[in-house]
Amino acid sequence: MEKGVVIDSRHTAEKEGQGLVARALTVDYGEGPVLGPLDLDLPERGIYTVLGPSGSGKSTLLRAAAGLLPDFGGSLSYGGRPIGSAGVAGADIRIGLVPQNYGLLPWQTAIANVRTALKIARPDESRARRGAAALRWLALTGLSGLEGRYPRALSGGQQQRVAIARAFAIRPDLLLLDEPFSALDAVTREDLQRLLLESWRQQPSTMLFVTHDVEEAILLGRKIVMLTAAAGPPVLIDNEAVFSLADEDKRDHDAFHEQTRHIRRIMRERR
Template sequence: MSSSRNNGLCVKELEVKYKNEELALGRVDFTLPEHGIYTILGPSGSGKSTLLRAVSGLLPEYRGELLFNGQSLREQDILIGLVPQNYGLLPWKTVKANIRVAMKIANPKGQDRRSQEAQIDRWLSAMGILELADRYPLSLSGGQQQRVAIARAFAIMPSILLLDEPFSALDAITREVLQQLFLEHWQASPATALFVTHDVDEAILLGQKIIVLPSSKSEAPEIMDNEAVFGLEHGQKRASDAFFDQIKRIRKVMQEKW
C-alpha cells in the first residue's frame, strides 16, 4: 500500500520526442496530490497538450515515469476523464447518448439502466442543461457543448481529470460562468486534475499550483504555489491583492522563460 505522501499523480523526468528526435516535451517533474488541481501555462509548442496526451495514455512512447498513488499509471485500471478544447462530442448522438457512450466505455459491465439514466440526469442538471438532453451537439452553442463535455467527464467518475484549454473558444462571460461551475463540481466530486490554459487569470483562479512551461525544452518548468488565491471564495479572488501579486509573478516568469 502506498503512503499518503505518495498519493496522487507523480510525473518523473517525463520527456517526449518526435520521430526526428526533436524534443516535444522537455524533462518535467512534479507531484500532483490526489484530488488536487494544477493549472498549466506555456507558450505554443511548449508541450502542454503533449503532457496531457502522455498522462491520458494517448501517447504511449515517452521517457520517464508516470505514477499514480505510488504505482505505474499504465499498470493500473484507472478511469481518466478528458475535456478537450473542441468538445469531442459525437455529432450523430444526442447529448444524453454522448454521455451514455462514455459511461459504457468507462464501465463495460455497466450500471442498470435506471441508475445510469439517473446519473446522466444528475450531471446534466448540475451543468444547467437537462433540457438539452435530446438535442444533437451541432444544434448547441459552444458554451452548451462545453457543458456537455464537462458533464460527460464527471459522469464517468474519473480518478484523473485532464482539461485541454476547454474554455478558450468561449466568450468572456460564458468562460467565467463555466470556470465557476467547473470548480464547484470539481470540489463536490474531486478528481486529480490537470488543467491546461493559455489564460493567466484562468490559471490563477483554478489552480492550487501553477506549472509554467518554458519555451526552451532544456529548461525546467516553474512550479508556483497559488494557495493564497485558491483558498479564497471564488467571487473574491479577482479583487484580492494575492490575485494581482500572482499575476505579477507569473508575468515575470513568462518574460524570463518565454
C-alpha cells in the same frame, strides 16, 4: 501577499502523497522533443493549472497522462500505477478527458455521449443511475432541453459543455482538461469555473487543467505548473493564498493581483 512561492516539485509528493508522477518524461514526434525531459510530482486530489507558451507541450502532457501516447520516453504514473503501458492507461485508473476538439461521438446525441462514457467508466452502476447522472450534469452545464440534439446541431460552446458534463459525470480519479472554457462567452465561462470548483470540493479528484489565461490559472489552481518552450524544468508555483479564498472574493483580493504580477514576471523571464 508575499511574492508567489516556487516549489521544487521533486519533493512535493513525499510531503503530500503520491499522485501524478513523471520521471524524465519526453515526447518526440521525430523532429526533436516537444515535451521534456520533465519531472513532476503532483499529489492526489489537487487542482493543477498548466500554463506555458505555444509549443511548450501543454496538450502533449495531457495526452500522455490520458494514456494516448504509449511511445514517450521516461515514465508516468498515477497513484503508483503506470500510465502508457501497451498504449492505454492502467485499467484501474478512471480518467476523464476534455480535449480541445471536444471528442464527441457525432452519431450520438448529447445525453447519449454522456451515457456512453458512463457505461464504460461505471459499468457496475444501473442504467437508471447513469441516465440520471447524465441529465444532472447536462443541466448543471446549462444544456437542459438540448439533451436530444446531435453535435452538429449544437454550437461550439454547447459541444464544449457536453464534453465537460461527460468528463465530470464519470467521477474520474484523474481529470484532464485542455482549455475547456476557451469557446465560451465570459459569463458562461465564469459560471463553469465556479461549477468546476464546487464539483471538485464535493468530489475531489486530481485535475490537470491546461489554459493560456493567466487569470484563469490563478482563479482555479491550487498550484500552477509553468512549462517553457525551451528545454528546462517546469516551475511549480504555490497558489494556496488565492485558492483558499471564497470564489466571489478572489478577483478583488490583493493576493490575486500580486500572484498575477508574479506569474507574468516569470513568464517574461522564461521566454
